[in-house]
Amino acid sequence: xxxxxxxxxxxxxxxxxxxxxxxxxxxxxxxxxxxxxxxxxxxxxxxxxxxxxxxxxxxxxxxxxxxxxxxxxxxxxxxxxxxxxxxxxxxxxxxxxxxxxxxxxxxxxxxxxxxxxxxxxxxxxxxxxxxxxxxxxxxxxxxxxxxxxxxxxxxxxxxxxxxxxxxxxxxxxxxxxxxxxxxxxxxxxxxxxxxxxxxxxxxxxxxxxxxxxxxxxxxxxxxxxxxxxxxxxxxxxxxxxxxxxxxxxxxxxxxxxxxxxxxxxxxxxxxxxxxxxxxxxxxxxxxxxxxxxxxxxx
Ligand code: NAD
Numbered sequence: 531x532x533x534x535x536x537x538x539x540x541x542x543x544x545x546x547x548x549x550x551x552x553x554x555x556x557x558x559x560x561x562x563x564x565x566x567x568x569x570x571x572x573x574x575x576x577x578x579x580x581x582x583x584x585x586x587x588x589x590x591x592x593x594x595x596x597x598x599x600x601x602x603x604x605x606x607x608x609x610x611x612x613x614x615x616x617x618x619x620x621x622x623x624x625x626x627x628x629x630x631x632x633x634x635x636x637x638x639x640x641x642x643x644x645x646x647x648x649x650x651x652x653x654x655x656x657x658x659x660x661x662x663x664x665x666x667x668x669x670x671x672x673x674x675x676x677x678x679x680x681x682x683x684x685x686x687x688x689x690x691x692x693x694x695x696x697x698x699x700x701x702x703x704x705x706x707x708x709x710x711x712x713x714x715x716x717x718x719x720x721x722x723x724x725x726x727x728x729x730x731x732x733x734x735x736x737x738x739x740x741x742x743x744x745x746x747x748x749x750x751x752x753x754x755x756x757x758x759x760x761x762x763x764x765x766x767x768x769x770x771x772x773x774x775x776x777x778x779x780x781x782x783x784x785x786x787x788x789x790x791x792x793x794x795x796x797x798x799x800x801x802x803x804x805x806x807x808x809x810x811x812x813x814x815x816x817x818x819x820x821x822x823x824x825x826x827x828x
Contacts, residue, residue, distance in 0.1 A: 531555050532680065535588035537581050537604060537611075538625070539566040541767055542651065543594030545658040546624070546684045551575050553683040558584035585614045590680060594624045597776050598631035605635045612638055620676050621646040624665075626705065626773075628780055629695035632668060636694040645673045648694060649681065650701035654749065655768055656758070662686040666704070668697030699784065706781040709774055709798040709815070712745040716819035719752045724824040730755045751816035760814030768814030775802045775811075 531554050536547040539561040550557045551574045559575045560583070561567050571577040578584045581604060585591070591611075595601050601623055605612045612635075615621065621639050623632065623646070632648040639646035647669030657663045663685035667674045674690050681688050691700040718741065722732040729752035737747050750756040760768035778799035785792045805821045 532589045533587045534558065534680070535560075535581075535584040535591045536575075536594075537561070537584070537592070538594035538600075539563070539570055540594065540596075541655050541769070542624075542658045544569060545655065546592075546594060546651075546663070547575060548573055548659075549661045549684050550680070555680075555683075558588065560584050581611050582609075582614050585611060585616065588616060589619055590677075591615055591619055591621045592624060592680075593622075596625065596773065598627040601625050601627050601635060602631055606638055612642060612644075615639075615642070615644055617643055619644055620673065622649050622677055622681075623647075624649050624651055626650045626701050626777055626780070627698060628783065629668075629698040629702075632698045633695040636669065645670070645676065646694070647673045647677055648697040649677065650697055651685065652701065652704055653685070656748075658684070665689065666691055666697045666700045668692060668694050668699075698780075702777060702780045702784055705774070705777040706792065706795040706798070708745065709778050709802060710794045711743045712749070712751060712816055713798050713801050713818050713822075715741075715743060715745040716751045716816070717822050719750075720819060720822040720824060723752070745816070749816060751819040759816070761816050761819070765810075765813040765817040768816070770811065771802055771806045771813055771815050771817065772811040774815040775799065775806050778802060 533556045534550055536557055536559045539547055539559055544566055547557055547559055547570055557575045559567055559570045559577055560581045567577045621644055636646040647667050649665045649667045651663040651665055653663040661684055664687040665681045665685045667690050691697045719729050723729050733750055733755050749759050751761050753761045781795045805818055810817055
């Protein structure tokens with residue numbers, strides 16, 4: 531069993547850290563939210579008042595933060611933790627961030643003699659809770675082998691995408707596709723309902739037809755179709771609209787850098803940005819349905 535420092539206990543990091551506690555590791559946790567820290571402490575994690583305070587003796591440091599700026603600040607900022615991480619420790623960042631940020635932090639870690647990988651995840655909050663996440667790793671193959679046992683306690687599928695930053699690039703491609711699929715699924719369901727169909731019947735039909743996809747079958751955006759998805763609880767929890775806007779922005783940056791055309795990704799980014807602008811930024815991204823629903827005729 532390892533001594534693990536886990537930073538960032540939100541919708542994803544919370545259940546991921548919990549699985550490490552359940553696996554018997556000594557897990558020291560920190561989050562800016564005291565409530566999030568309290569929940570993990572109740573479940574058996576060791577809590578402290580700062581990220582620095584959980585680093586002593588840590589063999590593995592895991593972070594699960596919103597975006598590039600949070601990760602860079604945590605490791606490289608004025609009060610950054612990189613200088614305090616003990617020699618020989620393995621650093622795993624599971625956040626979805628810009629590939630160039632992942633490379634920058636990994637290079638700074640390497641300059642200190644630390645091994646770092648980017649290991650963004652897919653599978654949503656349900657996958658995080660069930661320990662069935664997909665990890666998409668960027669970094670040296672030997673570093674991935676060191677990380678594998680602990681990743682396997684939080685996930686089911688572990689892929690090596692390439693060198694540092696490659697995990698992020700693959701994750702960004704996946705999330706661009708997810709953003710497009712969710713918007714398309716919501717649009718199709720809204721069209722059916724506007725023309726008198728029952729959203730559950732339509733979902734059953736499309737799930738066994740050529741329109742089937744993950745958003746439709748496992749994360750249905752229409753309230754009342756599925757239990758245990760954000761649509762069933764007023765779009766609370768899950769994967770925030772603003773996080774999807776961030777990921778589609780990362781896809782746009784990657785497209786500019788490679789002179790690639792991403793017409794559907796850009797359209798999706800604009801749709802989620804409009805939705806966020808209407809006040810939905812903190813809701814789950816499947817709430818994009820609300821932007822596409824036709825108001826009943828009066
Ligand atoms: P979240 O907003 O629920 O959680 C982020 C947590 O980080 C919050 O609890 C916040 O207080 C904490 N935090 C921010 N800055 C911090 C700091 N400096 N020190 C300590 N804690 C800090 O986000 P989430 O949904 O858990 O997502 C985390 C990452 O995982 C994001 O990059 C997201 O894109 C990615 N992701 C999310 C999902 C999902 O379904 N929610 C799925 C795959 C990947």
